[in-house]
Amino acid sequence: MRHDEPVTTTLERRLRTEIAGDVAFDAGARALYSADASNHRRVPAGVVLPRSVDDVLATLAICAADGVAVTMRGGGTTIAGNAIGPGIVLDTSRYLNRILDVSGNQAVVEPGVVLDVLRRRIAPDGLDFGPDPSTHSRCTIGGMLGNDACGSHSVAWGTTSDNTDALDVVLADGTRLQLGANTAEEWRQKAAAPTREGRLYADLGAIVDPNLALIRTTFGQFSRQISGYPLHRLLPENGRHLARALVGTEGTCAVILGATLHLNRAPRFRALVVLGYADAVAAAAAAPEIIPHRPLTIEGIDLALVNALRARGRRPAELPAGEAWLLVEVGGSTPAEAADAAASLARLVPGAPRVVTDAAEMRSFWRVREEGAGLATRLADGSEAWPGWEDSAVPPARLADYLREFADLTERYGYQGVTYGHFGEGCVHVRLDFDLVSVAGRDKYGLFVHEAAQLIVKHGGSPSGEHGDGIARSALLADVYSPEAVALMGGFKRAFDPAAALNPGVIVDPPAVNDLIRIAYTPTVLPVNGFAYADDGGEFDRAVRRCVGVGKCRNDHTPGGVMCPSYQVTGEEKHSTRGRSRLLLEMLRGEVITDGWQSDEVAEALDGCFSCKGCLTDCPVNVDMATYKSEFLYQRYKGKLRPAVHYAMGWLPVALRGAALAPRVANAVTAFEPAARLMKKVAGIAQERSVPRFATGGTLKQRLRRRRGSAPKQPRTVLLWPDTFTNFFDPQIGEAAVEVLNAAGFAVRVPSGELCCGLTWISTGQLDVARTVARRTLDALEPHLDAGIPIVGLEPSCLANFKHDLPALLPDDPRAKKLAELSITLAGVLERDAPDWEPPQTDRPAITQVHCHQHAVLGDKPDRALAAAAGVDLTVLDSGCCGVAGNFGFEAGHYEMAQAAGERVLLPAVRAADQDTIVLADGFSCRTQIRQNTDRDAHHLAEVLAGRLRK
Structure with a gap:
């Protein structure tokens, strides 16, 4: 069977029968795993999540018998397209994620271990694993080994290959090997054995030994030469280290079952020196002068990245004067020692650098740098930018010249983008506004990257400095290396994988660089939008396309943020923001998911979305899955009968008005178990959930009407929004807010009439009703809006609806924008308009x-x-x-x-x-x-x- 042929149901049946792990061949799973963080797309035949090494071995045996390709995948955060394949995608991140042993300065791990999990385990012993890519909170060790990941601190501790002592691997034919360094005699003995292992060593020796000069002058010329296979690791002077020779081969030669990693002794405390420069070229020219001072890292960022941050409403940390900056980190055994090291370095460099020792402020700097891959995908003007020429690298001394000529090249092609990266190692990350939608744009992109490859050769560099070649750059290897070197790499691949069963089309026999582009499609399903999507040109597909796959939503191992609660609970790709974005895009594409808005696969994934809006802030590109879910529900049920719970929860504000007429009776009914059970069953409400008790003694509005005459006259006026939940369930909160506002010098008004923000209708996708409700609310609030009176909200969800959802729901109504501008929290209005008020002391x-x-x-x-x-x-x-x-x-x-x-x-x-x-x-x-x-x-x-x- 060829790799591009569909996999038979026999294969699926055998996998389900013979392995304990998860096996999925459905359209939803294939759509979820069709892309990584690259520009590319390959739809797999099926997905396997092995629960054990035995599952991996069995999967390889079954696939080998049927001639089916296998592609390994960890966190799926690679930008090169090396975690997607046409046959079976084998995802180790879910179950094969144990730390097997930590002893001395070594750790033995399974490939699915997330880097930050390992780092937390070893941190109490003062140890660290040096390579730290920006995706450290979700990338797996297996993926790092596949790409030879580097990260910010490779200046101090090297790449993943530099820190790999041994590997436990299996070949596509089932041969299991323990690999490491070899003396000449050990190599000779292994090559003489009449086994598959012996043949491998013999074949590799036949590649290396006659070509020592070529390998010495071609490979391993500088630390960030990641493109191609690292044949220099097999040189005698490098210990004939077969484990390190497999690091960076992108899953094309063997499947990693376990790894023995070298751990570094990390400084306990750190400080940061921030230096400003006129532009990125000047920063790049300065970086080599800092290297002799032995910093932990030298990172470069430019003004475009900072502006991209500002465009998202975030304030960057205070930067020195300039339009490009170097972030130089130093360490020490005490805070004072780290601060002294930073101060000493600051005295040795020109300009007026900032020394930062506060941990929170340092994190704010690193957040800008680490979220660059996401921030850079939308430029400050809102245009889309893409990887493709993402992480080129040159020797650090050549970086300034390379950047100068690269700027000329991008200007000639009319591209603009964001430049940042590991300047201390000569590695540059850049995302450019390629047109990957049109045929002409993709052709132009192909010409550009081939010309960029020629430029990198001129400066002695590598198309990849840490992410690998993948589909994105493998076709450039013929531009970068001689035909003889390319032939050696082909021989290396065949020695391990003669049937080309592992990750086909990567490094060896690749497709064109502008082939398999996932952005290139004509949507088969486009809505008459329920929302405006103003920041995305009014296009739903462009909004969903915000997700570039960096996978921060898979951050279930490191504390911080809200996104993505469903993934934090289940660990399933379909319950991540990225997974849902992938499914929506495939739904729009209409090839794998073919039933559009009626897709059960998409509905199931979105059903698990909490609509928490965490991704709106925590996602580097501000994916807004709560809005996309609402849009999907709107389109799916337009003109159709909805699930009962949509009526029960969507129309809750109306139902509560009836309950408020006799709250004690309502409470008695909901507390009577048989009645409550029947009511919840009919309404689609979880039986385990208790119905909240309605307030007795009047709603908030009723209570405030009774006390209106006693309200003191104040010089300033605010409007208190009586949201549904405060009004009917917790009116005492509204009363308390009035007392606080009065004490702070505000007169408090409450709007009349039965008003609602419309949130419950929006969250259930009943957008036409929500618009009607919102317009009625705006009609009632119009005098207050015209007067510019602040509108104080007590329920965060309703206030967020005013500020974010209603302007998108009613883009042509200026009153919605005005309402968003005037809406504010209780704490916000006190801080802004009563800064001198001293609140009562609690001391608890x-x-x-x-x-x-x-x-x-x-x-x-x-x-x-x-x-x-x-x-x-x-x-x-x-x-x-x-x-x-x-x-x-x-x-x-x-x-x-x-x-x-x-x-x-x-x-x-x-x-x-x-x-x-x-x-x-x-x-x-x-x-x-x-x-x-x-x-x-x-x-x-x-x-x-x-x-x-x-x-």
């Missing part, structure tokens, strides 16, 4: 759960500042989404996932909190999760402040 510890919509849209800096001013010793839980997430946690079928999300951090932290510790949660969903799963109540910050005012 508190833990707080930041609502995911507040994290994504509003931010919580004013809340932290207000709590601190009130004497609250605040701990902000790094808990992500609480799990309830509006309607998600109430829907049938979601309870287990919602609970698992809550149990990651939030619920254990609340249970463990001392009774004197206040539990803060401004969001109704968060308070509900806490109330229903702990013996503690959760409070809004307004309640805490008002309680102290009353005392």
Whole structure:
């Protein structure tokens, strides 16, 4: 069977029968694994997630029997297209991820171990694994071995190959080998054995020994020469190190089952020196002068990257004057030693460098650098930029000249982009605004990269400096290397994999560089958009295309951020933001997923989306999966009967008005188990979830009407938004907010009428109803909008809806934009308009759960500042989404996932909190999760402040 032929059902049946791991041949799985972080696309026949080494061996044997290709995959974060293949994709990241042993300065790991997991394990011993690509929170060791990953600190500790001591591998034919360094005698003995291993050593010896001069003058000429096969590792002077010779072969020669890694002694404390330059060329020219001072890293960024950050509404750290910068890190055994090293270096360089020793500020610098691969995909003007010529490298002394000529080349082709990278090692990352959609644009791209390859040869460089060649650059190897060197690499591949069964088309016998482009398609399904997608030219497919595959949403191993709670719980690709983006794009393409908006594969994946909006902020390119999910539901059910839960949860604000007429009766009915069980079954609500109790004693609006005459006159006026959840469930929060605002010098108004922000209809995809509700709300608020009165929201989800969703839902109504501008949190209006007000002192510890919509849209800096001013010793839980997430946690079928999300951090932290510790949660969903799963109540910050005012 040829590699491009469909795999028979017999193969699928054998795999399901003979391995314990997950086997998937359905359209959804094939779509999920059709792309990585590159520009390219190859649809596999099927996907296997092995649970053990035996599963890997069995899969290879079955595929070999049927002549089916196998492509290895870790985190799928590669930018070169070397983790996608036409046969079986073998994903080791889910299960083959154990750290088998740590002893002395070595660690033995399985290929699916995430780098940061290893680093956390060895950090208490003062150890680190030196190579640290920017994807360290989700990239796997297997992927790093495949690409010979380097990262920011290779100046100090080298590449992955430099830190690999031994490999446990299996060939495509099932031969298992233990590989490492070899003396000449050891090599001779192995080559003489009458076995498959002996033939391998003999074949490799026949390649290397007659060509020592060619290999010495062609390969391994500088540290970042990653393109091609590292044949220099087999030279006698390099220990004939067959393990290191396999690092960087991109899964084309053998399958890695385990690795013995060399660990480095890491400095305990670090400091940063930030140097400013006129441009990237000047920064590149300065980098080699710093190398002799033995820094840990020398990273370069330019103004375009900083502007891309600013365009996303983020503030970069304070930078010295200039339009390009070097970030130089030094270390020490104590904070003072690290600071002294930084100060000493700063005195030796020209200009006015900044010395940064604060850990949080250093993280802010590194976040800019590490998110470059995502930030650079959208330029400051909103245009799309792509990899392709992503990580070229030259000897550091040649970098400035190379960048100068490269700028001339891009100008001649009319490309613009963002330049950053590992300047201390001569490696440059650049994303350019290639037109990869049109045929003419792809042809132009092909001409450009071949000409860029000639330029890199001129400067003694390599098309790849750390990501490998993959589909993106393998065709350039004939431009870079002599025919004799290319022939040697072909022989190296055949010695390991004579049937070309492993990752075909990579390094050897590649397709054209502008072939297999995933961006090149004509959508078969395009909606009359429910939302405007103003930042994406009004195009839904361009919005979904924001996802370039860097995989930060797969960050389930390292604390920080909200994205992506469903992946954090399940570890399944389809439950990552990236996975859902892939499925939506394949749905639009219509080749693998052929039933458009009616696709059950897409519906299933999106059903697991919490709509938490975490990706809106945490994703480097601001993928907005909550909006895409709403759009999908809108298109899928347009003119059709919807699931019952859409009516129950979507029309909740209307139902609550009826319940408010007799709240005690409503509470009695929902507390009566038989009635509650039937009601939840009919409404599509999870049986395990309790219905929140309705407030008795009046809604918020009713209570405020009763006390209106006692409100003090104040010089400033705000409008308090009576959101559905505060109004019907927690009116005491609104009353508390009024007391706080009055104390701070504000008169408080409340809009009249039955108004709603429309969030519940938006989250269930009932966008036409949401527009009607939103317009009615805008009609009622119009006098307040015209007067410019601040609109204070207490429920983060409703306020985020005002600021983010309604302008996208009503792009032609200027009132929606005005509402977004005037909407503000309680803490925000106090900080902005009452900066001299001194809140009452609490002097108690508190833990707080930041609502995911507040994290994504509003931010919580004013809340932290207000709590601190009130004497609250605040701990902000790094808990992500609480799990309830509006309607998600109430829907049938979601309870287990919602609970698992809550149990990651939030619920254990609340249970463990001392009774004197206040539990803060401004969001109704968060308070509900806490109330229903702990013996503690959760409070809004307004309640805490008002309680102290009353005392």
